[in-house]
Amino acid sequence: AVGVDWSPSTLGAAAITADSPEGLVSDYRGFTYDDRGLGIKLARLQTEGQLLHRKAARLTQLAAAAPPEVRAQLEEKIAVLDAHRAAVGAKRGKINRELAFHFGRQVTDYAAAAGATVIAVEDLTTLETRGHGRVNNNRAAQSARRQAVDALTHTAAGVGVTVVSVPARGSSALCPGCNEPLARPGGYHRAWCGQCTVGGHRDHVAGVNLAKRALLGRGKAVRKRGENPRIRVVEHAPVRRCRDKKSPTPRRPRHRRVRRSAPAATPPVGVNQTKIVPAPQASVWDTVQPATPQGVTGSREVHTSPTPATSVVGSMRSM
Template identity: 30%
Template sequence: MDWGLNTLLSAGVARLHDNGTITAVGAGGMFRATGVLAKQHRLRHLSEHLHAKIDQYQRITSGDDQHPLAAKHVVLTEEFRHVCDRRSNLNDALAWSAARWAVDQAIAAGATVIYVEDLRSMEAKSMGRTMNTRMSQQVRGQIMDRMRHLAAEVGIAVATVPARNTSKHCPQCLVPLRHRKAPDRPTVADWKWAICASCGYQSDRDTGAWKRIAARGLTHQAKTVTERTSGAMVIRSVVDKLEAKAVVAPTTGKTSRDRSKTGPTRPRSTRPAPRRRRAPSPTGPYGPAGKRPEGHAHTGRRRLPRAAHRYQGVTTISTPSSQHRPRGAALGAGFHLHAHATPPRWTEPAPDTTSYTGSLS
């Protein structure tokens, strides 16, 4: 197990073979608690704000219970205690959840021991005030206590190893790694992605770290001691002779199957098969209902539109043949079945201007 900043835990499985080689089984996994850590961060800001206000009211009141701000000081003190209780409960739930996940991963892999970085050997230098605060808020000590408790129930040992250079050196050749921002951005310096210029190994920083921790723990098994006060299993120091053997064998590709030719080669067309249906679709019933037949719709219309069957005249948008059905333009017959357009002028007879003409008498 490796402690991460945003993922909290990164874990994987390594196996020590009879010939002394160490291999990694699978790519490992990560325990992410981004939402819980964000809520924990907000509660920490709130508690610091309340603590500052309480100190200010304490200086103003000077311990006088008759001061006008004394009642507000009591209310803020109670609210500060409530926020601290919420943080404590959240940390406890997070510790149990992370420990349960770690032990479940070990049970599923059939592991006999869980190797974790020794928190007391970690040096948070040159990381800044904000980074150190975030690391101290991740309840790693509580997770270790819960992990030992849960692992003891299923007969799995938990041992800590020194954390020095677990993320700095390559797990395959022990050469210092180059840390970059992402695999597709190998020229941008960052801490997330690790690349080895010697053997070509590259992976997530946390993935390489848990491989180094597993290899170090497996090669230093004889150096494991039990503390008298806590009863925890600890590897106190790293031996250079054993550390030189603490490497993870590179993963080999899949063994190729026998491809010797035993018969004629099946002919293959140079033209790829078209992506269409092999069998025609079922023929649907005639009429407006049913499925559309196979192929494209016909562009030519064999029958007249539905509105033409309603005996429309020149000036009629639509004349219903039965009772009133205001279905509008859905039938393709205009906006209303009873609407009539104004007759055009060419349909009206020309006025007779000579009917009333004659001589005056």
Template identity: 35%
Template sequence: MLHLPTLRVTGRQVCADMAYTHAVPKAQPAGHTVALGVDWGLNTLLSAGALRLQKDGRITALGAGGQFRAAGVLAKQHRLRRLSERLHAKDDQYLRLIGGRPDEHLEAKHEALRAEIRHVSDRRSHLNSALAWAAARWTVDQAIAAKASVIYVEDLRSMEAKGMGRTRNTRLSQQVRGKITDRIRHLAAETGIAVVTVPARNTSKHCPQCLTPLQHRKAPDKPTTVGWKWAICPNTGGCGWQGDRDNGAWRRIAARGLTHQATTVTDKASGQMVIRAVVDKLETTAVVTPTKTSRRDRSKTGPTRHKPPRPAPRRRRAPSPTRPHSQAGKRPEGHAPTDRRLPRAAHRHQGVNTTSTPTTGHRPRGAALGAGFHLHAHASPPQWETIPETQSDTGSLS
């Protein structure tokens, strides 16, 4: 459905913005069997994976999930943030120096500094917008690939930037999580995928398979990296799950959403689908059942079995044709004699039987000599003469 255009003047041209709307499937709050869980991280911006709700009530994982890493963009964002802080500090210093006394020299410098602050602010805004669109597009593509009908994300209001140190609090408050969620809702509405926020309580603390409190430690593949990214379930009797804490978090988020989808409501103020609270009775069923693999144990239990060497290729039983009287023809029976050396070209530009050698650039040794198997390629001699037909006593083709 087309709407009335909007006219705007850009330079010496008049542009018409033609708006239109198209029908999309309506997102449902419940009745989902495949869900995508999304977990937020500080260094790894997004971790997502899909779960399936079986008919018997079991929840199984569809693959190992994926991560959206934007370390380079986040590092540039932090550099711009530090630059903006220094510029604002200089701006405060200029205000103190001026102090109500007009000074043309200081005011000119102050105006240039204000222009630089606006430029840095625009760069940060554009960078955050591009990052939000890229992360949202990746999340919706993951849901489409897994054929999920709902995306469960953490409730951002529970993530407060308090009590984590000055640097970490600033990084958390400067994140673009709110923009990413809005972009996810915008892109998911086009394909009819529902976006529901769930409470983020204990998503990284409990095991996704047995709800046992996890033990966090350094990652085994990065023993020198500071942090507690690796989670191990102490319940070795029936579970023993271990993995990245972000991978366990998106499993907990998706499982909690699938089991609490009957409690999904629409917020009247924002019009968004939310799950307001965690029900203990439903939370006990929000566990991921490990899938059984059919891989057999291939660990080595003894010495390697000896394999006989590869047999020699079978030689041709039929004898070769006899050599014709002329120069041209098929290869004679047997190998080339080894008592004499192969003829070599006397000059760099060879005859019609060999490939010509370029006079510029790289000059291979074999091409300069005019002979050799691997060092140079030789063409077959021209078939200008007719090969006489000879009779063979053995009956082979001539």
């Protein structure tokens, strides 16, 4: 099973728990979704939309108590602001959709590569998105999680993987091995259990927990028409750490833009090129100055070819 944990910064992270003959095992290595900057773009558009809304509301207030000619001006401004806000909203909708399907695709690929049969997502109705500060709460409330779940269900169905929702409570706070609270040695994002000697990134541990809940509650899923199967009970069984390779090696992000096949730019004629001369092999025993080759010592006149000049002269003459 693959467990998907929602996180405010990137959309989510995933990790794997397997059901082996000796009990549940996991390699405690997860996969963090890389949203290619779409999340921050959404947050920016959201702020912009709110700003436009506030501005329009203020102008409406002013227009109510303004003389007629000023009111006409203000109403024009309000119309512009509203059009802008509608455009920002449409753009957000498009980006949300793209983000949701990109996320669905990535997680489905991850699950398919690991040979999983079920993907566990946090039940959005039991999710507690409070107490993380105003900015993060707002972002979480507006985020495209519902849409992401739908997209994930759709793409996962394509490879025959079921998406189930499991209770979210305590998924990133409790140890998957012993069900005790986890320590946070390196701050909020790190998790560690000293007894079981397991841990890792908070979201990945949460993914292990969610996958565990899905595996344990397999027989007790409630199905409703038009909804994903839902597991309501949380059971506990220790998840051991295993060193077997269970999950695919995460791909490394490619942020560098490398142009591989583009031809080298041709230098413009008549511009002095800086020539790169390889440094002579130096040795501590060298006392004699190495002889400089002829071409390199030459000053500017040697480098500039006389051809452009003559051609210019020639063309002048022919005129």
